Amino acid sequence: MKSYRIATIPGDGIGKEVVPAGQEVLEALAAQTGRFTFEFENFVWGGDYYREHGVMMPADGLDAIRYKDAILFGSAGDPAIPDHITLWGLRLKICQGFDQYANVRPTRILPGIDGPLKRCGPADLDWVIVRENSEGEYSGVGGRAHQGHPIEVATDVSIMTRAGVERILRFAFRLAASRPRKRLTVITKSNAQRHAMVMWDEIALEISKEFPDVTWDKELVDAATARMVNRPATLDTIVATNLHADILSDLAAALAGSLGIAPTANLDPERRYPSMFEPIHGSAFDIMGMGLANPIGTFWSVVMMLEHLGEMDAARAVMAAIEHVTANPATHTGDLGGTATTRQVTDAVCAFLAAYSAQAPQVA
Numbered sequence: 001m002k003s004y005r006i007a008t009i010p011g012d013g014i015g016k017e018v019v020p021a022g023q024e025v026l027e028a029l030a031a032q033t034g035r036f037t038f039e040f041e042n043f044v045w046g047g048d049y050y051r052e053h054g055v056m057m058p059a060d061g062l063d064a065i066r067y068k069d070a071i072l073f074g075s076a077g078d079p080a081i082p083d084h085i086t087l088w089g090l091r092l093k094i095c096q097g098f099d100q101y102a103n104v105r106p107t108r109i110l111p112g113i114d115g116p117l118k119r120c121g122p123a124d125l126d127w128v129i130v131r132e133n134s135e136g137e138y139s140g141v142g143g144r145a146h147q148g149h150p151i152e153v154a155t156d157v158s159i160m161t162r163a164g165v166e167r168i169l170r171f172a173f174r175l176a177a178s179r180p181r182k183r184l185t186v187i188t189k190s191n192a193q194r195h196a197m198v199m200w201d202e203i204a205l206e207i208s209k210e211f212p213d214v215t216w217d218k219e220l221v222d223a224a225t226a227r228m229v230n231r232p233a234t235l236d237t238i239v240a241t242n243l244h245a246d247i248l249s250d251l252a253a254a255l256a257g258s259l260g261i262a263p264t265a266n267l268d269p270e271r272r273y274p275s276m277f278e279p280i281h282g283s284a285f286d287i288m289g290m291g292l293a294n295p296i297g298t299f300w301s302v303v304m305m306l307e308h309l310g311e312m313d314a315a316r317a318v319m320a321a322i323e324h325v326t327a328n329p330a331t332h333t334g335d336l337g338g339t340a341t342t343r344q345v346t347d348a349v350c351a352f353l354a355a356y357s358a359q360a361p362q363v364a
């Protein structure tokens with residue numbers, strides 16, 4: 001029987017609640033299918049580790065997870081530690097260390113979710129945002145001089161390489177080609193940023209020739225925000241730089257009804273290293289430890305993990321369970337206007353999976 005080695009890294013805040021919930025769903029799935037198992041190893045890295053050791057994860061941490069089949073991540077963020085330390089010390093260390101250059105964020109309005117766009121039906125918003133995840137504005141290149149003096153200077157240099165842009169655009173075109181509408185929007189700011197962003201446009205045109213069946217267009221990032229709100233149905237697959245897609249995907253999550261639902265995958269498409277799956281929300285310290293966190297973002301991340309592992313039937317089963325649970329207001333958590341707990345939502349998903357397997361054994 002196939003056994004998948006999964007590293008779980010709950011991190012901080014509600015990550016410590018939603019990752020165990022995700023593990024529970026995977027265990028329930030494995031028990032039902034009887035076709036595969038999961039071998040979990042948990043890594044307690046993050047803010048607490050930082051307080052004890054002065055670093056968010058050990059120096060040889062990447063080696064401990066290098067040979068896993070996938071990583072399930074919670075969140076990194078701690079009110080007592082500067083954000084750039086929590087981000088660079090853990091999440092980005094893994095993303096960059098394992099060259100997970102494609103960040104993929106599907107967005108849909110799930111059944112039963114009341115999104116803020118009143119003129120838009122659920123079918124009008126079905127996007128996948130592809131974010132360049134290895135360079136660009138978050139390359140980490142830059143520095144500070146004259147610190148504390150009036151002439152202090154600071155730079156963050158955005159690095160765009162031809163190889164980096166080609167690989168993310170090729171990934172996005174391929175993903176667009178695999179979706180029913182075969183439509184890609186390439187987002188830049190090539191009117192104001194006339195070097196790297198113009199190179200993006202040029203490379204997009206070159207790569208598009210490899211995908212004649214994909215219809216594609218270009219949009220400036222500022223115009224893209226208005227288009228997402230006013231004409232969501234004109235978008236399907238979207239590709240943008242590290243910074244632009246970071247912002248657009250939070251907007252997308254809000255338009256889909258809640259930050260608590262949205263998932264993300266940090267992929268190494270060449271599979272040299274493990275890929276990492278996580279909800280897009282942060283550590284949400286305001287509700288931490290109360291059992292109120294919405295675990296759906298993590299469950300949808302689990303769906304993406306199963307797809308990446310090639311377990312398509314199992315992925316469909318978990319997605320069906322998620323949609324069943326969101327359709328019922330009794331299993332809505334506080335972020336969706338309900339009163340359900342993390343425990344209740346997790347139990348509802350596991351119960352659906354048990355019934356689903358019984359009804360449709362070919363799926364399990």
Ligand code: ATP
Nearest residue numbers: 076077259260281282283284285286292293294335
């Ligand atoms: P960080 O600094 O780690 O990014 P944050 O607390 O500033 O985290 P988020 O966690 O992204 O920001 O979310 C903002 C707010 O949205 C939270 O304070 C919380 O109230 C709500 N929220 C986010 N995720 C969830 C969730 N899974 N379930 C319920 N509420 C959530």
